[in-house]
Amino acid sequence: MTDVTMIVNGQVRGASVPPETTLLQLLRDNFNLTGAKLGCDVGDCGACTVIVDGQAVNSCLMLAGQAEGRQILTIEGLASREWLHPIQTAFENSGALQCGFCGPGVLLSAKALLDENLNPSTQEIRDALSGNLCRCTGYTKMIEAVQDAARLLREESRTQLTHARTEATAP
C-alpha cells in the first residue's frame, strides 16, 4: 500500500491505496468525487480530465502516487451550491452540453486553457478541447461557450483591476 496526500479542491486529502491505483480511481473510489468519469481508461476520451498544478491531465493515465503533494482541481471544486463558475454559466446559456458525460472533462480542459489565456482564438480552443471526445454536440456550442466564458472572465478581471486601482489610490 502507498500513502498519498494531496490537496483536492483546496482541502488536504489522504489515503492508503495499492501502488497501481490511478488518480481517477483514487478520486472516485476513495474520495467519492465521481465527477471525473471513467470512459475509456486509456487516455483516448478525456472524460476523466482534472487539473493538476494548473495542467489539464487524463486522471486515468496518472498514478495516485504521482499526484503526491500536488494541487488537484476536479469538477466538484469548480462550482459551489450557490455559485456557478463563469465557464459553467456560459455552457448552460448556450446549451453546450447534451448528455453531459464528457462535460466535467470539457469544462476543466476549458478552465486550464482560460487560466493561461483569457483571449484564446477559435483554433486555440479547438486545440485545448481536442482531447475530449463528445458524441452529442459536434463541439460547436462548446467552442462558442468557451469564447463567451473568456469574455465573462475578461470583464471580471477588468472589474477586479479597477477595484484594486481604486483601493490603491484611496487615501
Place this chain on the structure above:
Amino acid sequence: MKRRGRGIACMWYPIGFTVDANASAATVKVNEDGTATVLTGTVETGQGSLTVLGQIAAEALGIATDDVHVVSADTDTTPMDTGAIASRTTYVTGNAIWLAAEAAKAILFETAAPMLGVKVSQLEARDRKIQVKSFPQRNVSIGEVAHRSQVVLGQPAIGSASWNPPTVAMDPETGQGKPFATYVYATQIAEVDVDDETGEVEILRIAAAHDCGTAINPMLVEGQVEGGISMGVGMALQEEMLFDANGRHINPNLTNYIMPTSLDMPEIAVDIVQGYDPTGPFGAKGVGEPTAVPTAAAILNAIHDAVGVRVTSLPATAEKVLTAIKAKRAAEVKQIPA
C-alpha cells in the same frame, strides 16, 4: 495541391411511424400554486426533449416553462411511451402532453367561467392567469382556479391523454400504405479542401437548412443539427468498424475507431426553416436523426467537385480518395493516343 470543392445533399425523413401502434400517453396536473406537473414515460438523453415537452405544457396552460415540473421515465409510475426513438418525442409525446394539458385546462375553464361571469368559450389562459378574451383585466390566477377546482368543486385540474399517429394498414397486394404521419426535409452543403497528393480531406464549412415544423426551442434544434453533422462527418471520413476473417471486431476502442474531435469539425451554419405542421404540437415535427442524414453525401459530392472522383464506400479515408485520384489519372493518361 489542395483543391477546393462544394457539394450539396438533400433528404427527407419520416416522423411518427404509422405501420404499427406508436402511442404516447401523458398526465398533466395543475397545482394550487399555479405550477404544473407533467408525467411522461419518455426519457431525456441530453437532446433537451423534457425542456421542449415542458414548453409545450407551459404554452398550452399559459404559464412559464419554469413553472412546469416534468417527471419522466419511471415506468412504474409514468404513463406509457413508445420511447425516445425514431425522432418521435416532440411530435408524438408532445401531442400527448398537449392534449393532456388541454384536458386539465378545460377543467380550469369550467371553474373559472362562473367566477368571471362569462362562458367557457370566452376564456383564455395566458400569463399565469385565466382571463376573458379581449378583456385581460378580467382575470383570475391559475393557482386560485386550480385551488377552487379542487377544494370547492371537487374536480382537481388533472388531464390525461394519449396520442397515436393513426395506424394505417399496408395494402397486402400493392404494398402501399401511409407508413408515417409526417415528414421533415433538409439540405446541407459542404465545402472541402482535398489534397490531391495525399488524398486527405479537410471539411471547411457546412451549411445546414432543416425543416422541423415549428422550432419549439431553436437553440436545442441547433444543438441537434450540429451534433448530427459531427456524426455525419465521422461517417463520411473517419468511422469504420473493422472485422478480421473470423468476424472479430478489431477496432473496438477509441484508439483506432476514430471519431471526430474538436479539430475535425468544420464551421457550421444552421438555418432553421420555419414551417407549421397542423398535426404536430403547435406545428412541430422532429429533428433528431434527420440531422445526420445528408452530411456524408454532401461531403462526398464536395470531394467529387474538388478532384473529380467518386468514392462509393464509406468512410472516404485518405487512402480511398488517393486511390481514386490515381485511378482517374491513369485512365486519363491511357486516353492519350500513343
